[in-house]
Amino acid sequence: MIVPFKTDYKENIKPKVVLVKNKEGIKDENNSMKEKDLYAKSAVLLDADSNRVLYNKNGDQVLPMASTTKIMTCIVVLENSKPDEIVKVSQYASSMPDVQLNIKEGEKYYIKDLLYSLMLESHNDTAVALAEHVGGTVEGFADLMNKKAKEIGCKHTYFITPNGLDKTDKNGTHSTTGIDLARIMSYCIKKSPKSKEFLKITREPNYSFASVDGKRSFTCTNHNAFLRMMDGALSGKTGFTNDAGYCYVGSLRKDKKTFVVALLACGWPNNRTYKWKDTKKLMNYGLSNYDYKKFQDMKLDKKELKPVIVKNGQTKEIDDIATTNVRVIENKKQKKDNKAGILLKKDENVEIRYDIKDEVEAPIEEGDKVGTVEYLVDEKVWKTCSVVAMNGVNKIDFEWCYKKVMRKFLIGNFI
CATH class of the missing domain: 3.40.710.10 (DD-peptidase/beta-lactamase superfamily)
Structure with a gap:
């Protein structure tokens, strides 16, 4: 079960998981390590x-x-x-x-x-x-x-x-x-x-x-x-x-x-030499079967990174819907703990979990967090990035309403 990302917002989030396949090869049973192979x-x-x-x-x-x-x-x-x-x-x-x-x-x-x-x-x-x-x-x-x-x-x-x-x-x-x-x-x-x-x-x-x-x-x-x-x-x-x-x-x-x-x-x-035999077997198994993959090289789904609706946000026109584009950034506080990549076997896959708000409440500033992108292997999160707003949106207020109404009124009379 995937636990949703928690925010201070009241709206529910529907996280989506996308499987990123490792295309470098297929599972080779000859490279598997069995318990009986070790002392x-x-x-x-x-x-x-x-x-x-x-x-x-x-x-x-x-x-x-x-x-x-x-x-x-x-x-x-x-x-x-x-x-x-x-x-x-x-x-x-x-x-x-x-x-x-x-x-x-x-x-x-x-x-x-x-x-x-x-x-x-x-x-x-x-x-x-x-x-x-x-x-x-x-x-x-x-x-x-x-x-x-x-x-x-x-x-x-x-x-x-x-x-x-x-x-x-x-x-x-x-x-x-x-x-x-x-x-x-x-x-x-x-x-x-x-x-x-x-x-x-x-x-x-x-x-x-x-x-x-x-x-x-x-x-x-x-x-x-x-x-x-x-x-x-x-x-x-x-x-x-x-x-x-x-x-x-x-x-x-x-x-x-x-x-x-x-x-x-x-x-x-x-049996003094058993430990050396087991050590070499396991080290060679790791070297032969695992390759380093950078998280940044794994393509993100652009469809999941669509603009987020900003409720009660100011727009150019009265009838427009306020939105903010989003981008993925590495969390500064977690940068030291978050890994740049991970060793993967050729038949292993990375799951990318998108946990992004459909809409947020105005006002919102550039850089405000609206969700997360998480990289999972074996159902464990190994990397977490923040999804943040690319542009700020002010909240609708009296001044904005007055200007928009007057503009619509004047333009309408002119026409």
């Missing part, structure tokens, strides 16, 4: 530009996510601290199980250095040290993580630990869904004010640093093998725990397309 229990392919889910295998199933948690840890630290802040290691942080940097209680490190330890080597002790510094406590930092998850639009994610170790408390289990995890990665690489810093850290092949006092030095190596597997590979994070199995979230940018793949429960030992 992961939960697998999602996301368009990072629109956050539209392009493929979904159990994408709403709540599952533990292991160290893929650390992408949220990283972005929360980046957004709530400065690189040169000094972290003092607590006894609790130093007690974390493998994988560890083996930092010791009382030692001090710069945040910028520990973030490489966190993301390249996935060190659990580093995650806790960062969390305690930024959040005061691990619990305080988890609150920041959960708040950020809600801001991003995650619906079924609950963080307890900053490192992803399996844990349950009175409120639930440390867990997420494939869709939520993909959204978090999309935020990290696209929308976060610290996305550039995030990408720089997660793409670094190797990184060396020392403690603040210079007594200990370390070298970290990036374990995200996907960065070397496909042209355009952008970022990613692996994970494994006994409960979660092998997990992965990764991104790729190629041919003006940006994809995110999220995999949960993608095998257990000895």
Whole structure:
């Protein structure tokens, strides 16, 4: 069901939907992705530009996510601290199980250095040290993580630990869904004010640093093998725990397309390579089957953009009907959120919904909104534009009536 556009006007609107067909090809069953083709229990392919889910295998199933948690840890630290802040290691942080940097209680490190330890080597002790510094406590930092998850639009994610170790408390289990995890990665690489810093850290092949006092030095190596597997590979994070199995979230940018793949429960030992196979399958599926289409290139129906009647509006002659021509413009307030286009499969169509008043009440000024044009894919609105008046129309008043009557009277007498 299509919900009508709401205005302050009392008159009812009868929205019309027009189907815009993608004429670039027809459906190819050989390019379809079937659940049996993937190892992961939960697998999602996301368009990072629109956050539209392009493929979904159990994408709403709540599952533990292991160290893929650390992408949220990283972005929360980046957004709530400065690189040169000094972290003092607590006894609790130093007690974390493998994988560890083996930092010791009382030692001090710069945040910028520990973030490489966190993301390249996935060190659990580093995650806790960062969390305690930024959040005061691990619990305080988890609150920041959960708040950020809600801001991003995650619906079924609950963080307890900053490192992803399996844990349950009175409120639930440390867990997420494939869709939520993909959204978090999309935020990290696209929308976060610290996305550039995030990408720089997660793409670094190797990184060396020392403690603040210079007594200990370390070298970290990036374990995200996907960065070397496909042209355009952008970022990613692996994970494994006994409960979660092998997990992965990764991104790729190629041919003006940006994809995110999220995999949960993608095998257990000895199935370490399953996550790479699934990731490449989904990325290639996206690259082969989806093309970017600009909304502005989709032709609008001129018949739907006919002049709007202006009731009680001034006209050149008394018996004329006042109207205003209309044009479609992008909403200024929504310009940042509205997408310029969307990735479409060859057999997918865009529906354009016209929700325009048949008539409005005078007075009306140039630029006044008289309706909307919305672009829908999968029954979801992805782009909204305003339909506005091109010319103003004043309301009929005594002065206008007097002038028109006198003109008609004088002309009539002259004839």
